[in-house]
Amino acid sequence: MYKLQAPPLLFESSRPGRATSYLPASDVPARPLEDLIPAQHLGGEAPPLPELSELDVVRHYTNLSTLNMAIDSNFYPLGSCTMKYNPRRNERLAAFPGLGAQHPYQDESTLQGLLAILYDLQQILAEIGGLDAVSLQPAAGAQGELTALLVAAAFFRDRSEARTKVLIPDSAHGTNPASAQLAGFETVTIKSDARGLVDLNDFKAKLDDQAAVFMITNPNTVGIFDPQVSEIAEMLHARGALLYLDGANMNAILGAVRPGDMGADLMHYNPHKTFSGPHGGGGPGAGPIAVRKDLAPYLPTPLVAKSEDGTYRLDFDRPKTIGRVRSFFGNTGVLFRAYCYIRSQGPEGLKRISEHAVLNANYLMALVRDTLPVPFGETCMHEFVASARGLARERGVRAMDIGKRLIDHNIHAPTVYFPLIVPEALMIEPTETESRETLEKFAEVLISIAKDDPQTLHDSPVSTPISRPDEVKAAKVPILRWTPSEVSSPEK
Ligand SMILES: Cc1ncc(COP(=O)(O)O)c(C=O)c1O
Structure with a gap:
């Protein structure tokens, strides 16, 4: 190879x-x-x-x-991360000087076009979520979670309710408990049942008057829609608690069902997973949140508002706000791309996107599940989680080995070892933008890898300059600065 x-x-x-040097020497002293x-x-x-x-x-x-694996050159079935293709048109539009050359310190009267777009986006995201008010400020999904939980905390504080707990399923993304802790709550883990859904008995046993919020991801991280969500919302509301919907998986349900209609009180969006925001390098991102009416007063400032005379302004006059969570009006470049994507698709287009994402995931799951069993779900939503447990037991081949070997086939690895409730997890999300041929090719490669000699798999990838870096050491002992002693001299 x-x-x-x-x-x-x-x-x-x-x-x-x-x-x-192409320039003649300067004649200016x-x-x-x-x-x-x-x-x-x-x-x-x-x-x-x-x-x-x-x-x-x-x-x-x-x-x-050329050493990068990228969606532009390779299939990238990274579950939970929704590596969908971002249309180039959005990039071109975002670079228009009318947007790209504006500065947040400009006077509002000269930013009317941009503010109109942001205002419109707030309305659109409220509509898609089935909720009432939106803040575009948070800089990522995780910051959206934190912001929404701070909003919830302010809401309860205002009502003099001392609620200290946030309930989170054991299948949740790690940012959920991290956000809850950062927002000052104690986290309580709710078990999943044998179907991979929220275990209602465990939920009921742990739902008490101290509960502030239940954070649900729906579809959840094993790629299954939890049909109990409205029942869960009713139980929470009866106890005065709130339902938070982690909207990272909105790509599966756009135009089909709205979080607000499921009973959610707050949610975040991940534009980079749903609305063609750029991926990579940890950002730049955005994580808008949507909330129902009685939580709106606590949203961060400023919101973009429309005055009676039809002009747009930044609304700082919000006495109950939790304050700013990011500079200026949020990450306008990313938000603008989301706006272009949503407007160019329209409601029908968004619905079709989710339908195709779900169809692609189900087709791929059907192709591979005889080789890599899928413990939860006869069908799936936008992604599925296969398990390499059998291969690990029988042949010593682990999920990591499969992921690494895929690199030798010019395919990005799926997410591995998440969610934690699936042993030897391979979380696969093809997205709506991949063709049938790509899915079939991927399934063929995956099935052939499962038959590969285990030692070949342990040694893979063999095609990359570095095969298996010590990831723990790289994270814990990062060398961020070049010093001459670390490289050989040019003469060598
Ligand atoms: C289910 C879920 N929730 C939250 C997040 C956090 O989003 P972000 O990466 O934008 O911070 C992710 C990200 O992968 C996710 O998959």
């Missing part, structure tokens, strides 16, 4: 005196450095920057970019 090579570091390719830079910053050695030709630099970065 062809092994990709990582290009040497720029420092390693550097040669004294090598440079590119140079000002002394002392005039330009304060004296205390002058002096000492010049940093040893690499010396390279332009071609060296272009090749270096082009070659580096």
Whole structure:
């Protein structure tokens, strides 16, 4: 198998005196450095920057970019992360100077177009969620969770209710308990039942007057829609508690069912999983939240409001607000892409997206489940979670080995070992944008990997410059700065 090579570091390719200069020497007399830079910053050695030709630099970065696995070049069935293709049109529109060249410190009167779009987006997200008010501020799904829980806390504080607990299913994404803790709540875990749904007996046993919020992900992280959600909402409301819907999986239900109609009081959206926000590098992101009417006064400031004369403004006059959670009006570039995506699809288009996402996931599940059993669900929503437990027991081949081997077939690995309720989990989400041929090819590869020699799998990937980095060490002992001692000298 062809092994990709990582290009040497720029420092390693550097040669004294090598440079590119297309410009003639300047005939403007140079000002002394002392005039330009304060004296205390002058002096000492010049940093040893690499010396390279332009071609060296272009090749270096082009070659580096080809080492990436990306949705633009590879199938990327990363469950829970919804790596759907983002139409280029949105990128082009987001780069229009009318948006891209604006600055949040401009006077509101000169930002009317942008504010109109953000206002419209607030209305649209409220409608899709079946809720009443929206804040576009949070910078990611996780921050949306935190913001919504702070809103819930402010709501209960205002009513002098001392509710201290947030109930969370054991299948939840890790950000749910983390957000609850950060918002100052105690977390209570609710078990899943044999179907992978909320165990209602456990839920009822743990629902008491201290419960503030139950966080449900629906469809949940094993890719199943929990039909008990409205019953759960009723039980919560009868106790004065709130239902939070983690909207990370909205891509499965757009236009089919709305969180507010299921009984949710608060929710977040992940535009990068649902509305073509950019992925990668941890952001830039957005995590708008939607809430029902009586929670709206606590939303972060500012909201975008429409005045009676038809102009738009930033509304800071919100006495019960929890305050800001992000600078300015949120991540407008990402929000604008979401707006373009939603408007270009329209209600029917959004519905079709979810239908195709669900169809693709079910087709793929049917192709692979004889090889990799799927413990929960006869059918699935937008994703399914297969288990490599049998392979691990019989042949010592683990979910991680399968994920790593897929890289040798130019396919990104699915999410592995999440959710925790499935042993040796492989969480597979094809998304609506993949063709039947791609799904069939992937199933073929997966089935062939399951028959591969275990040692080959343990040694994979063999096609990448680095096979299996020590991920724990990389996370715990990150080396974030290059120092000369860490590379061989160019002469070697
Ligand atoms: C179910 C679920 N909830 C919440 C999140 C957090 O969203 P974000 O990554 O935007 O912070 C994710 C992200 O993967 C998720 O899958």
